[in-house]
Amino acid sequence: MARFPSEAWFKEVQEVYNSDSSLHTGGGGACETTAAFKVGDECYRIVFEGHQCLEIRSASEAELASPETDFIIEMAPELWKAMVENIQEHGAAHDDQTLNSIDLRQDDSIAYSPEDDQARQDLFYRFNQNFQDFFDASSRVETTFD
Amino acid sequence: MSEAPVREQEHELDTSWMDQMGEWGIKAKPGKRGLTLAEIQIGEYGELPETTDNMTGRPRGATPRPEAYRVGAYGVRNLSEIWLENATFLYEEALQRQWSSATDIPWHTIEPLPDDIEEAECLLCTFFNEVEFVAGDVPARWIAKTSPDFFEARHVLIAQVMDEARHMDVFRKRALANGGGLMRMSGATSGFIGSIDLARDFTEMSTRLHISGEGAVLTMFRMGELMGQNDAEKRMYRLCAQDEARHVAFGVMHLRFLCEHAPERRPEIECYLDEAEAQIMAGLQNPAGTQAETSEALAILLGGGKAHYDEGHKMLLVIRRRQLKEYMKRVQSAGFGERFENGRSSIPEQYAAAY
Numbered sequence: 070m071a072r073f074p075s076e077a078w079f080k081e082v083q084e085v086y087n088s089d090s091s092l093h094t095g096g097g098g099a100c101e102t103t104a105a106f107k108v109g110d111e112c113y114r115i116v117f118e119g120h121q122c123l124e125i126r127s128a129s130e131a132e133l134a135s136p137e138t139d140f141i142i143e144m145a146p147e148l149w150k151a152m153v154e155n156i157q158e159h160g161a162a163h164d165d166q167t168l169n170s171i172d173l174r175q176d177d178s179i180a181y182s183p184e185d186d187q188a189r190q191d192l193f194y195r196f197n198q199n200f201q202d203f204f205d206a207s208s209r210v211e212t213t214f215d
Numbered sequence: 216m217s218e219a220p221v222r223e224q225e226h227e228l229d230t231s232w233m234d235q236m237g238e239w240g241i242k243a244k245p246g247k248r249g250l251t252l253a254e255i256q257i258g259e260y261g262e263l264p265e266t267t268d269n270m271t272g273r274p275r276g277a278t279p280r281p282e283a284y285r286v287g288a289y290g291v292r293n294l295s296e297i298w299l300e301n302a303t304f305l306y307e308e309a310l311q312r313q314w315s316s317a318t319d320i321p322w323h324t325i326e327p328l329p330d331d332i333e334e335a336e337c338l339l340c341t342f343f344n345e346v347e348f349v350a351g352d353v354p355a356r357w358i359a360k361t362s363p364d365f366f367e368a369r370h371v372l373i374a375q376v377m378d379e380a381r382h383m384d385v386f387r388k389r390a391l392a393n394g395g396g397l398m399r400m401s402g403a404t405s406g407f408i409g410s411i412d413l414a415r416d417f418t419e420m421s422t423r424l425h426i427s428g429e430g431a432v433l434t435m436f437r438m439g440e441l442m443g444q445n446d447a448e449k450r451m452y453r454l455c456a457q458d459e460a461r462h463v464a465f466g467v468m469h470l471r472f473l474c475e476h477a478p479e480r481r482p483e484i485e486c487y488l489d490e491a492e493a494q495i496m497a498g499l500q501n502p503a504g505t506q507a508e509t510s511e512a513l514a515i516l517l518g519g520g521k522a523h524y525d526e527g528h529k530m531l532l533v534i535r536r537r538q539l540k541e542y543m544k545r546v547q548s549a550g551f552g553e554r555f556e557n558g559r560s561s562i563p564e565q566y567a568a569a570y
């Protein structure tokens with residue numbers, strides 16, 4: 070049982086994502102990006118390389134802002150929680166709880182480049198399926214919340 | 216034993232071609248992403264000429280053959296006219312992220328829909344079919360006009376043509392999958408979208424196609440997830456959006472390269488952007504424009520039926536605002552952001568008014 074959000078939770082998701090080859094084809098193929106998630110004050114850095122999620126770990130805010138980060142997905146904790154709960158309930162994001170749908174319902178994008186470079190923010194769109202698959206994989210992680 | 220007469224060999228085998236080699240002894244090694252195009256940009260094979268007079272189709276790095284015909288009337292012979300920094304990367308990404316409209320879309324999740332929703336979806340599918348024909352045909356024309364010395368950039372465009380073929384077929388499949396069919400054509404190809412094909416310069420074309428046209432379509436594809444009534448539609452739109460974002464990236468990275476390597480062309484590029492922006496306004500903001508039917512279909516789908524049109528229209532305006540903002544930020548990323556501050560562009564005004 071892992072708590073969302075925590076490094077342990079993300080690492081369990083990583084394990085599920087990497088071990089299920091069905092998640093690495095059909096539009097969710099090779100992906101090359103370094104991104105980050107911000108859940109309230111908590112920051113996580115994620116690296117995709119080829120068909121693997123190479124790294125997911127806690128990071129400092131300063132590290133997130135480094136030029137290495139293509140984009141950061143930042144949402145209010147209650148939005149994150151609603152999304153993860155929805156995935157737990159349905160096995161994958163249902164209705165309007167995909168990252169892309171959540172994004173479109175906000176006035177401003179939930180994904181942004183720390184360097185304010187749209188070409189790097191656009192990687193959120195280019196690799197969207199991988200990020201969705203990653204979070205959908207969390208349906209197989211027993212999850213608790215704060 | 217054969218009774219055929221044994222003949223003396225009349226000629227020595229001429230193997231002088233064996234001495235006609237390009238740079239030799241090359242040993243390309245796979246990197247962590249495999250043996251990509253970036254790994255074979257080695258020695259002379261990786262040297263990009265600023266300007267090329269290769270009119271014979273000679274592969275870059277091969278030894279010239281003096282008697283070779285001039286097979287290609289290559290109009291694009293300057294590196295800055297077509298190049299982008301991440302061409303090899305984008306090409307590999309396109310190859311490795313292909314998907315099949317036959318097997319990667321959960322078509323079984325489609326169920327009968329109310330008439331107004333089915334008709335709106337089919338109208339969009341018809342519109343996208345028209346648009347994707349242009350998005351495939353136009354880059355295809357420029358591929359053959361580009362010197363083979365710049366093959367990496369050509370390859371990205373070739374991959375785009377494949378993507379557009381898939382987009383065409385997936386929307387056609389959706390239109391024919393649920394009791395509906397195609398609707399009356401939108402005529403978009405006679406307006407702005409058709410005008411993409413009138414470009415006389417590659418960057419003029421890329422500005423219209425990749426940055427303004429496909430940038431706008433990217434937003435529409437992304438909206439597809441909100442409009443989709445089932446997993447098949449949601450996935451179809453999401454996968455198309457990924458491809459589209461790659462096409463937009465080509466435009467942004469190319470414009471950035473041109474801006475850095477041929478700054479003398481800036482004033483001309485600003486004019487292309489003026490034209491593209493005037494068209495964005497006509498195509499998306501003017502309710503009397505030829506795109507009105509498409510906008511109505513979007514609002515009906517976003518709202519969840521004709522009865523909720525106003526709600527859908529409101530959502531559409533919010534998303535269009537995002538679309539304008541992203542357009543500005545892409546142009547800024549390419550190095551032409553000043554136009555939004557010095558009053559040249561009317562997009563900031565439209566953005567402020569788009570509520």
Ligand SMILES: [Fe+2]
Nearest residue numbers: 350429459462
């Ligand atoms: Fe496209």
